Amino acid sequence: MFTRIVKMEFEAENVSAFLANFELVKHKIREFPGCCHLDLLQDKANDTIFFTYSKWEHPNDLEKYRKSELFKGVWATTKPMFRSKAEAWSVSTMEVLPI
Numbered sequence: 001m002f003t004r005i006v007k008m009e010f011e012a013e014n015v016s017a018f019l020a021n022f023e024l025v026k027h028k029i030r031e032f033p034g035c036c037h038l039d040l041l042q043d044k045a046n047d048t049i050f051f052t053y054s055k056w057e058h059p060n061d062l063e064k065y066r067k068s069e070l071f072k073g074v075w076a077t078t079k080p081m082f083r084s085k086a087e088a089w090s091v092s093t094m095e096v097l098p099i
Contacts, residue, residue: 001036004062006052007087014081015048021077028070029054034061048083059090 010018022040030038034057043049056062065071079086 001055001057001093002059003091003093004052004054004056005089005091007049008051008078009046009049009083009086010081011083012048018050018078018081021074025070025074029065029074032061032065032068032070034058035065062090 008018026038026040029035035054036057037053037055039053041051041053043051056065
């Protein structure tokens with residue numbers, strides 16, 4: 001399993017449209033085969049910056065999602081709303097400390 005973190009910065013006037021679209025697609029993304037977890041996070045200091053934090057069973061699952069019609073539709077809607085280019089990281093969990 002691995003985690004995918006995507007940072008997106010939107011034009012201020014596009015934030016509500018992004019959130020409305022995310023509301024429509026979030027369950028479809030979460031239910032995509034291999035997706036085990038999905039969070040949408042918002043920066044505390046800049047309300048135009050968001051992150052998706054998702055967990056995937058295998059890198060192939062993420063690649064299948066990225067080649068899917070679902071992703072193509074989500075990206076076609078989301079990308080024109082950006083203020084700057086999205087950044088993405090695929091990371092492995094090294095250690096989890098209990099609370």
